[in-house]
Amino acid sequence: MCTCGRKPFHPERRAAWSEHFFAWAWSRATTPLEKSYGRIKDKLFADLSGEVVEIGPGAGINFRHFPAGVHVRGVEPNPFMHPYLKAAAEESGLTLSLDGGHAEEIHLPDASVDAVVSTLVLCSVYQPELALSEIHRVLKPGGKFYFIEHVAATPGSLMRRAQDFLAPAWRKIGDGCNPNRDTASLLRAAGFGAVSIEERHIKNPFIIVAPHILGTATK
Template identity: 45%
Template sequence: MMANIRAIASNTKNSPDWYKRLFAWMMAHGNAKYEEEIADRKRALFAELHGNVLEIGPGTGPNLSYYPSDIHWIGIEPNIFMHPYLEREAEQIALDIDLRFGTAEHLEVEDNSMDAVVSTLVLCSVDNLAAALQEVIRVLKPGGRFFFLEHVAAPQGTMLRLIQHVIRPLWKTLGDGCHPDRETWLALENAGFERVNYQHFRANLPAIVSPQIIGVAVKKV
């Protein structure tokens, strides 16, 4: 299976139930190769998670095994057909979770209440990226951190960037809103965080979604 299933499935709130159910199944069964490849990066990224942690679009729970057992975890997942897979994963690793329905642009979480927010392969598909990042900032405590791992646009002027741009309308339709050429790092830099640290890398994925970024953004104190 293509490992970008995670990104494609993250914005299914307006899709028919058969579509949501299909992608939940595909996420649960089709991402093992990508997760194995990215494991060391995730392990390093999540090493210092603590306290109240909100995950946006947790899907079927591929990140749960990286979290310490003493955190208070809240997940906002718009596809209800992901929920049983995620709950099963949490039960297997004995992690208590608070799983809720919602979207990244409207987080049902109190202001200044989260020590950390996590997003992996989600921001490519949110309807309004700027609004989603403002919600992240709103719910983070002062000094709280936003941990992200996202596929992004290829560099300007490259053939891959041109292909991403040309294929975007079809890709969005087939991928339920996924933007293959979204400059997510620029949105992060302009969102109003105190600082944003990230690196670009290429994942072993189909070329369209192989450019990725990983990093941490910190809310102003």
């Protein structure tokens, strides 16, 4: 694995009680959210194959949308999510290996995986630029990063002002989630060969979690 002179990544661990609570709460919230995200995921993930890394897979809700035969490596730092992930993989008939690390430091060699998946995760990672450079590093040439993320609203809009104002409190209650992160710009600057981004308004119970972007970035 090439660390290429990079500073080591030392995440602050979230409090165990908060990780435990978030795993419990998220495992219950994800199934109802499928009404909004399910069909989009079926289409987006239809051509996944081979070795797939999913960063922040949470309770494993995406596994049901992955084609048969993929091997998933879940990079999930919250250990209380791991039992849900194992159960979801078994239910979907996927093979899973679990890594309790972070997207900012993926424990895999350069150019070793066919695809990386992220849904609603880049809002929460500590260092999104570093996470994206790790995603780019582990992908084989021609490999794709598939994403669905909620992002910052247009600068100056009422929604953006609400996101900026509420962000500190939202981070605390939302397990580190930043409602005002400009993930689309970060993706475009991450060194991928081709980036395809579609902006969508996806129905969501959390009003400041909008708009969304979805698409792929190819190495």
